[in-house]
Amino acid sequence: MSVVLDAYDRRILALLQEDAGLSTAEIAERVGLSQSPCWRRIQRLKEEGVIRRQVTLLERKKVGLNAQVFAQIKLNAHGRSNLTEFAAAMEEFPEVLECHVLMGSMDFMLRIVTRDIEAYERFFFEKLSLLPGIQEVNSIVALSEIKSTTSLPLG
Numbered sequence: 001m002s003v004v005l006d007a008y009d010r011r012i013l014a015l016l017q018e019d020a021g022l023s024t025a026e027i028a029e030r031v032g033l034s035q036s037p038c039w040r041r042i043q044r045l046k047e048e049g050v051i052r053r054q055v056t057l058l059e060r061k062k063v064g065l066n067a068q069v070f071a072q073i074k075l076n077a078h079g080r081s082n083l084t085e086f087a088a089a090m091e092e093f094p095e096v097l098e099c100h101v102l103m104g105s106m107d108f109m110l111r112i113v114t115r116d117i118e119a120y121e122r123f124f125f126e127k128l129s130l131l132p133g134i135q136e137v138n139s140i141v142a143l144s145e146i147k148s149t150t151s152l153p154l155g
Contacts, residue, residue: 003048008033010154012041013050017151020054057150065113067141069120071128073108074136080107082133089131095123106138117141 005013011031015022022030028038045051060068075086083101086108090099098111114120120139129137 003045003050005050005154009041009045009050012038013045014151014154016042016051016054060113064115067114067116067120068145069112069114070140070142071110071112072102072106072136072138072140073110073134074105075107075133076135078133080133083107086131086133093123093127095120095127106136 008031012027015027015030024039024042025035027042028035031038033041042051060066073086075083087099087101090096090108090110095112095114096110097113098109100109101107102109112120112123114123120141124137124139128134
């Protein structure tokens with residue numbers, strides 16, 4: 001269920017998506033509100049679940065995570081009957097940054113980061129491929145990143 005957002009909410013969210021470290025006073029000044037109403041809006045957006053959490057984004061290559069792999073997973077019939085087990089297993093793998101259920105010929109899409117391709121190979125053979133119900137894994141290595149953002153297009 002979507003939440004009704006007015007122009008102030010959208011401007012506040014746009015600023016927070018770019019820099020969650022801004023103070024309420026800075027946000028209020030930039031959107032044209034006083035500090036108290038701005039703070040109340042931010043709190044409401046948090047309470048309504050529009051703002052899920054505020055985090056620090058790291059540059060993965062600067063912390064030694066040089067390989068980014070997208071893995072498409074197809075489960076066998078038995079595996080598809082236990083989608084929740086597969087999803088729970090993905091929660092336990094820190095290498096898996098994203099896990100999406102797909103509609104089509106594949107069941108899941110994973111975004112995986114590791115130090116290098118050898119580390120991905122170990123992850124694949126020692127963890128991922130050992131999960132029950134996996135029929136097929138198609139690994140796609142990303143050579144370079146053209147665009148990466150966490151900002152949603154709020155319009």
